Amino acid sequence: xxxxxxxxxxxxxxxxxxxYGVPAAAPLIFTGLFALQHRGQEGAGIVVSDGxxxxxxxxxxxxxxxxxxxxxxxxxxxxxxxxxxxSTTGASRVQNVQPLVVECVDGIWAVAHNGNLVNAxxxxxxxxxxxxxFQTSTxxxxxxxxxxxxxxxxxxxxxxxxxxELKGAYSFxxxxxxxxxxxxxxxxxxxxxxxxIGGAWVVASExxxxxxxxxxxxxxxxxxxxxxxxxxxxHSTRFADARAGHLSQCVFExxxxxxxxxxxxGSNVHQVRLQYGMRLAxxxxxxxxxVIAVPDSGNSAALGYSRKSGIxxxxxxxxxxxxxxxxxxxxxxARSQGxxxxxxxxxxxxxxxxxxxxxxxxxxxxTAQRRVSSLRDAGAREIHMRISSPPTIHPCHFGIDxxxxxxxxxxxRGIDEIRTFIGADSLGYLSVDGLLSPFACRGNxxxxxxxxxxxxxxxxxxxxxxxxxxxxxxxxxxxRKGTV
Numbered sequence: 001x002x003x004x005x006x007x008x009x010x011x012x013x014x015x016x017x018x019x020y021g022v023p024a025a026a027p028l029i030f031t032g033l034f035a036l037q038h039r040g041q042e043g044a045g046i047v048v049s050d051g052x053x054x055x056x057x058x059x060x061x062x063x064x065x066x067x068x069x070x071x072x073x074x075x076x077x078x079x080x081x082x083x084x085x086x087s088t089t090g091a092s093r094v095q096n097v098q099p100l101v102v103e104c105v106d107g108i109w110a111v112a113h114n115g116n117l118v119n120a121x122x123x124x125x126x127x128x129x130x131x132x133x134f135q136t137s138t139x140x141x142x143x144x145x146x147x148x149x150x151x152x153x154x155x156x157x158x159x160x161x162x163x164x165e166l167k168g169a170y171s172f173x174x175x176x177x178x179x180x181x182x183x184x185x186x187x188x189x190x191x192x193x194x195x196x197i198g199g200a201w202v203v204a205s206e207x208x209x210x211x212x213x214x215x216x217x218x219x220x221x222x223x224x225x226x227x228x229x230x231x232x233x234x235h236s237t238r239f240a241d242a243r244a245g246h247l248s249q250c251v252f253e254x255x256x257x258x259x260x261x262x263x264x265x266g267s268n269v270h271q272v273r274l275q276y277g278m279r280l281a282x283x284x285x286x287x288x289x290x291v292i293a294v295p296d297s298g299n300s301a302a303l304g305y306s307r308k309s310g311i312x313x314x315x316x317x318x319x320x321x322x323x324x325x326x327x328x329x330x331x332x333x334a335r336s337q338g339x340x341x342x343x344x345x346x347x348x349x350x351x352x353x354x355x356x357x358x359x360x361x362x363x364x365x366x367t368a369q370r371r372v373s374s375l376r377d378a379g380a381r382e383i384h385m386r387i388s389s390p391p392t393i394h395p396c397h398f399g400i401d402x403x404x405x406x407x408x409x410x411x412x413r414g415i416d417e418i419r420t421f422i423g424a425d426s427l428g429y430l431s432v433d434g435l436l437s438p439f440a441c442r443g444n445x446x447x448x449x450x451x452x453x454x455x456x457x458x459x460x461x462x463x464x465x466x467x468x469x470x471x472x473x474x475x476x477x478x479x480r481k482g483t484v
Contacts, residue, residue: 014084014115015039015209017032018175018202019080022197026048030082032212035204037062037084039206043061044062045066045098046080048080051079082099083112108177111140113171119167142166143163143172147159160226169185171189171190180201181226182226187456189398197214206258222242224239248446256389265444274304274307276435277300278304286356288311288382290313290356291313294360295319301358345374345375350375357375357383359385360387360389361392372423384424384425386428389429389435390432390450392411393405395449
């Protein structure tokens with residue numbers, strides 16, 4: 001690898017999908033998770049309840065692989081939650097795949113988490129020193145111990161009190177044998193939306209999963225809100241106050257992570273990316289013959305650049321859709337191999353042309369370098385890289401898997417040095433002002449990885465393996481069933 005720079009894109013986290021009140025929860029959750037597969041390809045799990053028995057199944061791999069050939073009658077129930085995982089905390093092993101299922105004094109609980117808890121290490125040590133045993137190396141398990149703690153378990157508002165002890169970015173789905181719960185952290189880092197299918201309720205990380213399962217969008221779970229869905233309907237309570245205009249919604253959700261057909265933080269993702277491309281054309285114009293996108297997340301911004309600049313857009317890269325997103329492959333070797341087979345260049349389009357290449361981000365730089373080189377080999381006369389986000393110069397501690405500055409190209413190099421490194425004729429990044437320009441309330445977005453403005457203090461900065469002890473070894477786990 002060159003200069004330790006591993007990959008061009010941010011590495012993200014997980015997707016959540018929950019249902020209450022459908023005749024068969026498991027197949028609907030499967031469809032919802034399939035729609036959220038872009039948020040994590042490392043593992044998947046489903047937990048369901050029929051009101052008496054709680055059943056679960058999970059494994060490493062894609063949703064279609066984990067549940068291939070599974071008879072849905074092995075997962076009976078009308079209530080359930082599901083999870084697709086990319087590990088930002090905890091190694092790639094099956095016991096870290098969620099939802100986590102535990103048996104407490106008052107019955108079985110299932111927990112699924114999207115985000116990153118910045119005080120997890122401190123809370124984990126506190127419980128371990130008191131004699132608690134942790135079965136995983138994920139930060140999510142901390143909530144399980146809080147829920148089981150008599151200090152919270154024996155008091156009204158138990159779940160809200162436990163959530164109030166957490167710091168960082170989190171959207172949670174929780175399930176008991178007869179109840180579904182959903183919560184977002186008070187700063188609103190990660191999205192979570194509520195929908196309806198007839199008389200049933202659905203909760204999902206992105207609205208694209210609602211649409212794909214036939215659910216109608218109702219509203220977002222609000223920052224600091226705990227939603228409880230049971231036989232009495234949907235109930236809302238607040239476990240923390242959220243300050244309007246001072247939230248920390250992750251702007252990378254709209255830059256890269258979310259599907260373009262999702263509505264995230266009140267905005268359609270495609271429309272936001274289209275505006276990013278138009279703003280890029282204003283901020284970094286260039287004489288060129290064609291505009292091409294790095295698919296798929298660069299497509300909308302490339303269209304915007306083309307419309308604003310008047311330069312025609314064409315297909316310069318063809319994506320192999322049977323290769324997963326490069327960033328989701330957790331290990332470095334897997335990522336480096338993946339970028340070789342993910343895209344191919346259409347030489348008939350770029351040969352002899354001055355080409356504008358629009359991508360969403362450059363984090364580490366290696367794949368951008370390879371793509372520029374492949375365009376040169378295909379005969380491109382000039383290559384002008386345009387990035388629909390600012391330079392990423394600070395680590396993220398809230399659920400994106402680049403935890404140290406040494407991993408970031410822009411933290412180690414100036415823009416012209418990056419241009420030289422990747423081999424482009426010019427390089428232009430979207431400004432921070434351009435990044436926030438599509439939003440009515442700019443103060444509601446986290447830009448820490450671009451600006452260094454962290455709105456939550458971080459107890460301990462560590463990588464994804466920070467909670468690993470190296471002492472546990474687990475094989476495949478079977479389907480788990482319990483009766484409450």
